[in-house]
Amino acid sequence: MAIRRHLQQLANALIGDNPKLPINIDKIIKSQSLKLVPYDEEGVSGILMIEQNNTIIGYAEHESPKRQRFTKAHELGHFMLHRGGNLFIDKDFKTMYRPSTGVPSSEWQEWEANEFAACILMPKHLVKEEMKKIQIDYSDDSDNSWIEQLAKKFDVSISAMSIRISRLGLQ
Numbered sequence: 001m002a003i004r005r006h007l008q009q010l011a012n013a014l015i016g017d018n019p020k021l022p023i024n025i026d027k028i029i030k031s032q033s034l035k036l037v038p039y040d041e042e043g044v045s046g047i048l049m050i051e052q053n054n055t056i057i058g059y060a061e062h063e064s065p066k067r068q069r070f071t072k073a074h075e076l077g078h079f080m081l082h083r084g085g086n087l088f089i090d091k092d093f094k095t096m097y098r099p100s101t102g103v104p105s106s107e108w109q110e111w112e113a114n115e116f117a118a119c120i121l122m123p124k125h126l127v128k129e130e131m132k133k134i135q136i137d138y139s140d141d142s143d144n145s146w147i148e149q150l151a152k153k154f155d156v157s158i159s160a161m162s163i164r165i166s167r168l169g170l171q
Contacts, residue, residue: 007112028120038058059071069156127170144158
């Protein structure tokens with residue numbers, strides 16, 4: 001899919017040539033002259049506020065650090081991809097495998113921001129590289145410890161890593 005390739009290229013440009021794991025999303029956000037602030041509003045995972053020369057990414061401080069990382073990357077995705085608006089509020093973060101055709105553009109924007117977050121936190125080439133280092137027992141369907149190892153290395157949730165591996169076709 002061309003959009004996924006574009007999102008990965010955009011993410012790669014931001015992380016640079018020799019990124020270290022886990023990707024330092026806070027540093028990347030600050031390199032774009034964006035401010036990071038805790039933002040605790042009931043039911044809100046993240047928020048992007050764009051005003052003149054003052055753009056803020058807010059994240060729910062009460063959520064797990066892994067969730068905060070994904071939320072920050074997701075909001076950075078909105079900033080990089082959807083500058084037509086000036087406010088994005090993400091409530092009750094839902095993951096969509098892929099929105100159906102004919103859906104409202106806001107659903108596509110959320111899907112793109114999620115894809116961008118996955119691309120920047122779990123770059124395809126680094127996931128492939130790290131998978132080569134792990135012993136995977138394909139005979140044991142119940143052993144997902146290799147996914148846990150990857151998730152830990154990239155500092156993301158097991159769910160995020162599982163979805164990323166699936167979308168990359170690396171299972």
